[in-house]
Amino acid sequence: MATVLPTSATNAAQPLTLTDAQQARLARLGVAINQYPAITQRETYKAIFSRKSRDLTWPITKTMAAVHTGQVPAPVMLTHIVTTRCNYLCSFCSFADSLNAKTDDLSLSEIEQVYATIGNNINTIVYSGGETTLNKELPDIIEAAYRLTPVKSVYIISNAWKPQLLFEITHRLMQRCPDLHLTWSLSIEGPKEFNNTERRTHADGWDAWQNTIDTLEGMKLMRQRYGYNQLDVQLCTVCTPDNHELLGAWYGMVRDDLQPDKWNLNLMRKSVQMADHTMASFEDRRKESGLEPFEKTYLRITQQVRDDVLDGRLKFIYHTGSPMEGAMKSAVDLLSQEANRNTVTQKPQLFGCKAATAGGFIGSTGDVSGCEEFAHNPVNNKSFGNLRDVGYDFMALWRGNKANDYRKLVGNSTECQGCTLESQRNYPAILVSPQSLTKAAWQGWQLLQAAGSNSTN
Numbered sequence: 193m194a195t196v197l198p199t200s201a202t203n204a205a206q207p208l209t210l211t212d213a214q215q216a217r218l219a220r221l222g223v224a225i226n227q228y229p230a231i232t233q234r235e236t237y238k239a240i241f242s243r244k245s246r247d248l249t250w251p252i253t254k255t256m257a258a259v260h261t262g263q264v265p266a267p268v269m270l271t272h273i274v275t276t277r278c279n280y281l282c283s284f285c286s287f288a289d290s291l292n293a294k295t296d297d298l299s300l301s302e303i304e305q306v307y308a309t310i311g312n313n314i315n316t317i318v319y320s321g322g323e324t325t326l327n328k329e330l331p332d333i334i335e336a337a338y339r340l341t342p343v344k345s346v347y348i349i350s351n352a353w354k355p356q357l358l359f360e361i362t363h364r365l366m367q368r369c370p371d372l373h374l375t376w377s378l379s380i381e382g383p384k385e386f387n388n389t390e391r392r393t394h395a396d397g398w399d400a401w402q403n404t405i406d407t408l409e410g411m412k413l414m415r416q417r418y419g420y421n422q423l424d425v426q427l428c429t430v431c432t433p434d435n436h437e438l439l440g441a442w443y444g445m446v447r448d449d450l451q452p453d454k455w456n457l458n459l460m461r462k463s464v465q466m467a468d469h470t471m472a473s474f475e476d477r478r479k480e481s482g483l484e485p486f487e488k489t490y491l492r493i494t495q496q497v498r499d500d501v502l503d504g505r506l507k508f509i510y511h512t513g514s515p516m517e518g519a520m521k522s523a524v525d526l527l528s529q530e531a532n533r534n535t536v537t538q539k540p541q542l543f544g545c546k547a548a549t550a551g552g553f554i555g556s557t558g559d560v561s562g563c564e565e566f567a568h569n570p571v572n573n574k575s576f577g578n579l580r581d582v583g584y585d586f587m588a589l590w591r592g593n594k595a596n597d598y599r600k601l602v603g604n605s606t607e608c609q610g611c612t613l614e615s616q617r618n619y620p621a622i623l624v625s626p627q628s629l630t631k632a633a634w635q636g637w638q639l640l641q642a643a644g645s646n647s648t649n
């Protein structure tokens with residue numbers, strides 16, 4: 193029997209009807225959605241009026257024109273760290289050494305000044321941390337980006353510690369920014385027991401795994417109920433020496449049972465690998481042609497994901513303005529993982545790094561650089577400078593002397609050997625490369641065919 197959940201006075205949407213299969217699935221996954229009022233009722237918000245064109249064509253054209261004329265283009269993609277505070281303490285965190293150190297995060301009014309000077313090419317922003325939602329101004333910051341830049345796509349990385357809060361942020365952004373595509377990237381490291389041990393939450397009985405699954409399922413129900421057709425929720429797992437033996441079975445569960453809109457398997461980043469002094473450096477490992485077991489697992493499973501997606505066994509298409517747009521976005525993800533496999537096995541690169549030209553980085557206290565590895569190198573920091581020192585004028589740093597010097601090192605610096613940073617190395621390069629986009633379009637078409645044939649099976 194179908195269950196109809198209650199509507200509220202503030203909700204103009206249709207009531208949410210759960211099928212028997214949905215109810216059984218939620219019960220199996222231990223998701224009690226009635227504990228989250230935001231799934232069945234919402235605050236209403238007025239949309240921000242915006243005439244900005246959020247199409248990628250113009251930023252690509254301007255970037256190519258700038259490169260051909262020897263100019264420095266404004267970034268097309270930005271990684272913005274909004275805090276380095278976190279309520280979890282994961283061993284593989286890139287901020288493990290400095291997490292929760294007293295910092296002075298940029299405020300909303302400071303960030304507004306930065307976004308007003310960042311140029312008119314921005315298409316994609318990745319909000320990362322620390323735990324992004326610990327910055328109480330996060331929704332205001334994203335709205336500022338929507339008002340002041342032509343951003344089309346926003347990713348928020350979160351440990352999903354408080355599902356109700358993430359649902360409330362989603363309601364607000366989906367209504368305030370109607371042309372925005374929002375993806376929640378929820379961290380989860382494997383099966384429940386492993387995940388909850390690895391996350392080190394310091395709270396007895398805290399079920400980090402269940403919170404993530406509740407958020408995943410809640411977001412899908414909100415999309416269904418409120419017609420949020422530009423909302424995606426993905427799960428992200430870091431492939432490390434600690435969890436790689438679990439990942440085959442974990443991938444099976446993700447694909448067959450959890451079914452997020454997308455699953456990202458990220459390779460533990462090089463700088464974090466190097467914090468474990470028992471492991472040989474990437475360069476030494478490659479000289480001896482020896483792949484670490486976790487690297488072999490990464491190669492095997494990302495290849496399997498690709499095969500499953502292209503065979504229609506795994507649905508992998510973003511919810512965007514059109515099916516082709518969503519399929520292309522997914523194809524970009526596949527290309528990025530292909531690029532990383534080439535990096536790990538030292539095959540020829542699909543493309544060069546475009547950090548510091550197409551891709552930019554802003555740290556929580558205002559340091560600007562081409563990428564996180566440049567900004568955080570503890571021995572040779574390659575920050576272009578701090579926004580607070582230049583009146584929040586992004587371009588003053590982006591086109592300054594330091595930036596020009598460090599830009600020459602992109603792709604060739606010590607940080608770059610074995611770099612698999614997807615959102616900072618790969619995506620900016622793909623977004624401004626006609627060849628890569630053509631390849632993504634072809635793969636996107638294949639994805640649509642696979643998804644179509646799968647749905648008729």
Ligand code: SF4
Nearest residue numbers: 545563607608611617
């Ligand atoms: S290859 Fe990686 S470390 Fe080097 S500049 Fe690009 S993103 Fe940064």
